[in-house]
Amino acid sequence: MIRTGSEYKDSIRGTREVYVSGERVKDVTAHPMFKPLVDIRARIYDMQHDPATRHIMAYKEDGEWNAVNNKLPHTQADWWDKRRATDTVLEDVGGIVTRVGDETVGEMWSLFDGQDVLNEVDPQFSENIRNHIQKVLHHDPFHVSANTDPKGDRSKPPQEQDPDMLLHVVKETDQGIVVRGAKYETAAAYANQAFTKPTIANWGNSAYSDYAVGFICDLNSPNLKFICRTGFAGRAPADDYPLSNKFDEVDTLVIFDDVLIPWENVLFYRHTKAAMFIRATLHRYSAFAFTQRNLKLADMMIGAALFNVRQTGLDKQQAVQEKLAQLACYREGINAHLTAAITLSERSPGGLIMPNQSLLYSGRLLACSQLHEMMHLTRELCGGQICVTPDKASFDAPETKPWLDKFYTVNEDWVAEDRRKLLAFARDMLNSDYAGHRLTFQLFAQSPPFAHLAAVYRNFDWDGPMEFVKHAAGLSDSVLGETTRTPGDSAVSRWFDTQATRSAAE
Template identity: 70%
Template sequence: MIRTGEQFRDSLRDGREIWINGERVEDPSTHPQIKPAVDARAYIYDMQHDTKTKAAMTYEENGEDFAIGLRLPFEQQDWQDKRDAVDLITHNLGGVVTRVGDETIGEMWSLWDGKDILNEIDPRFAENIERHIHQAIKFDPFHVSANTDPKGDRSKAPQDQDPDMLVHVVKETDAGIVIRGAKFETAAAYSNQAFLKPTIANWGDSELSDYALGCIVKMDAPGIKHICRSGFAGASGACPRANQQDYPLANKFDEIDTLMILDDVLVPWEDVLFYQHTKAASFIRATLHRYSAFPYVQRTLSYADLIIGAALWNVKQTGLEKQQAVQEKLSELAVWREGINAFLTAAIATAETSPNGLAMPNQSLLFSGRVHALTNLPKMMHLARELCGGQICVTPDANTFAAADTKPWMDKFYSINEKWVADDRRKLLALARDLLNSDYAGHRLTFQLFAQSPPFAQLAAVYRNFDWDGPLDFAHKAAGLSDRMK
């Protein structure tokens, strides 16, 4: 049941209510600021059918082909196959897209691991999550994750302010529950469904809360409004053609973030994964990223490769790669990159068995790798800026390189030799600028640091999963402490 890119585009033409820049969007697949992200996702769908890439992108079961990213992982090879597919996607696209579905389906696997908890509450909930996991595999939707609330005044309980600041249930019906509130979610406007879940445990000591909610929401459901931030595609410069040349990443890989308004949306009972019970909500918040962190950190590894490549080409074009100071900076980038690679590789090699029998990446290694990747990202981007030099912030636009009156001067001062001519240097500097210096680069840096929870929560995940007993026992023995200390 793997989809084609055109089938994905058709699925978005369902009358959903989308707003961007204050205007209603009739077709997200053709809107100039949303279309690039839709095209990237459609390209991934088409890779599942292309004879050159199908073997890496799909697996066969009972005579049918399914997406490798949605496959339930039962052994280490399953994770390696997923990793190979993501590498193929980023290299074929020529850039990094984060929200495409395989990095969010794992959040549902996490909830499935808690089926014993769900069964204590209501056996229907465990049945619902299992059915939705298999439906995702069968029907291959673009599945995202509705996570972050508008927040409001966090010094107050939800019920002590506008209650809609956090998504909650306002009514039960025979058909399902009616929910109200809002969520921020990247790619919601051009996805098919979202796993909606509570952001924080704001229910105090209560066992039940209308805010403790997890469910599947269809993006075209009545009552849903998608209010998007303005996109970066075509946002700089008067000439679209020049803009695409000057900002090659922003115009191809900007993933639009959405404030998803839920205005009395009916969620059928079969789409409710947990409701009211704070124990289930606490479980999913504590284990949310046990699988999804892996493809997410792998995207950061691809981003590291892009940073290293742009920096290295910039020093090679001017003949500086032999200088020791330059090699030291490149080595720092390489150590960061290889650290991410090592954490990912080790997390697979020492995979654990989850409560539901899935092959779960080693949690301590995976979450430590996430911290290593993201806390060092700002430093590594600045290091790459040093290697690229000041020309990434002073170079004129593509129109200047093409205009008859200015082209001779650009050719003269931007050509180094027969190998490095002005046009290639302009392309390289444009890539480095968009990767490191542009509005898109700043947005992506912030997104990378917080998209899988803020740094303190990432460190908390390490704290919960690190084996503290080993170091304690070692120090206990080395100091000769009595057994009373244990």
């Protein structure tokens, strides 16, 4: 059931119309701007077969091996397994990759929870989502997400401008729907399929809209065009930009030029309530893997900063220790939210186990909203040499090597070449075009910052603090209005009750 890396590569070769830098790409598996990520995704597939990592990356069910990260979460243990599998991948490849499947497949589980809403439209759509979840489990495709449209003039509804600014249905046929428009999809040019759905569309009070459509798109479908931004890989030597050349996930404007979507791939259509439900719950699960990347990025920043200050003994200074402690608090804040979100997990409307929603969305907000500050703090700790150090060629050239060896060797433990590698790593992580792109991606890849706050607002338990103040201030019951909450009814209290019940049962 789980594929090998070579099987994955074979699945994306063929007739795709992929363009980058104004030229058509003949083979995305070999093109220098796509090959690094294709190779990493292939490595993830191979890790599911590798005896050293298979027990972490895959699980056996009914005699077949399946990917851990594709598994529907039914228990807390499933979430610990997913977290461990993602950490194992990032540690194996030596960097951060986000759109490789585990961060996007969770969006399908949100649809699984919304089957009642889908049934209002057509029971067939509910069956379609169940079928596609099974296909993900049993065929192990590289599954990505398609969210953002070009949008055009957002002060106007799409019908009052070029209607293709938002993806929409132009025709129904016996075989399926025909769609036209465009979507931005990270990794689409080298993925297998995309869950394609609307952004927050301006359809007003309409109950039905041709723009309210969600479907699974086979990225080998006819009439698709992939126009990619120029990647960072290959722009500069890998020795000087080790992250840019290996971990750039190429973003793509996918053009739907009258693409047929078979009915079995349509998940909802012409129903704005379903579309709004999906937008409101889209990251119920996927926000976990997304936020987990920020935890790894915090580790990278701490490691780079600490190596830099320890070289020269600056870690003994109180001001430096305070900055390192700020980085540690940022890191542990993310870690605490992820850990607590699993420990205080909740039962979803569809019967799955979802991370505690208030804690998960608060953790995502913490991770994203403070990232730029933590990056700047790391710059301070790394020092000005990350922006002035010569390139690898200068360290190797006979005329300049002796001087650079002299001035970049710190002591017998830190020779010039190690010092150069560390500074190049930090520069690429913090100051390069890739670094700026990564920062923007983390801010907007799931949703814009204001939407992060809105998600916290929708999921925080406001009744708890109000009940506490009502009791402490001696207020009458009427001030709360209707509530089913009782004192002591909190997520933590419910967790302790659950543990007590388990202990009694044991």
